[in-house]
Amino acid sequence: MNFLLQNLFEMNRLWMRMQHIGPKDKATREANRQEVNMVVGENLVRLSSLQGVDLQTYQETVQPKLFDLIQNCKDPISQQYLMDCIIQVFPDEFHLHTLEKLLEACTKLHNGVDLKTIFITLMDRLSNFATSQPSIIAEVEKTISIFELFRKYIDKIIEEQGIAMELKKLIELQVAFVRFSIKSYPMKIENVNMIMKSAVKIMQMQPAKNITEECLKSLVKLLVIPLETLSLSIFNLADFPTLMQYLTPALLKVVAKKIVMVFSQFLCFINHRLL
Secondary structure (H helix, E strand, O other): OHHHHHHHHHHHHHHHHOOOOOOOOHHHHHHHHHHHHHHHHHHHHHHHHOOOOOHHHHHHHHHHHHHHHHHHHOOHHHHHHHHHHHHHHOOHHHHHHOHHHHHHHHHOOOOOOOHHHHHHHHHHHHHHHHHHOHHHHHHHOOOOOHHHHHHHHHHHHHHHHOOOOOHHHHHHHHHHHHHHHHHHOOOOHHHHHHHHHHHHHHHHOOOHHHOOHHHHHHHHHHHHHHHHHHHHHHHHOOOHHHHHOOOOHHHHHHHHHHHHHHHHHHHHHHHHHHO
């Protein structure tokens, strides 16, 4: 295990140096870096599959050393790749039991790292795990609230990087968070309410020039997802109308049609029950 960890450190240093040294041709240099990149990824896969790497070893030794490697390299591309690899190759149960440390490490990454992608990957994995292993999730929830941890660190990102971070990425992060919440906590509409409130805060802190058509299309996704899953319960979302006010007339029609469709389906259901 120690050999693999040391090898990871050395290969990552080489990967960063190759950005500035080696063949003058950029395409050749990047191809060489990609080969080293693959070796780094393969070493992480080997490390995750070692027989002695159980949850305790991961918590006490492997994860801290990997986070030291990531934070010391200072290279956004390398940090992005390593964080993605860690999330993909280690078991979801490990991530659950070390979730706060993982999310805290994300907030310390270089500003050039796409945190939205990392959070989305992690939330997608954990929501799928919640569906397939509800008993493990229930056990973890006795000591921590997975939703509250994500909310804490997403809010921290918004507070610290909200002005500098691209608005579309911020909204897409909220879209992923809504999907995660509804999939993992289908009965807790108050979670969706909190995400909507956070989205309002994001929109309010942005100058008008940043609110582009692409951003608003992402905002439509944020509004439509609850409609597709919570049906008429969306009328309990206090900030839903506030977010709709940012939409253009054309995009308002998209959301309005979805609301009418949901309401029609509800009426059909009631009529069927009464017959």
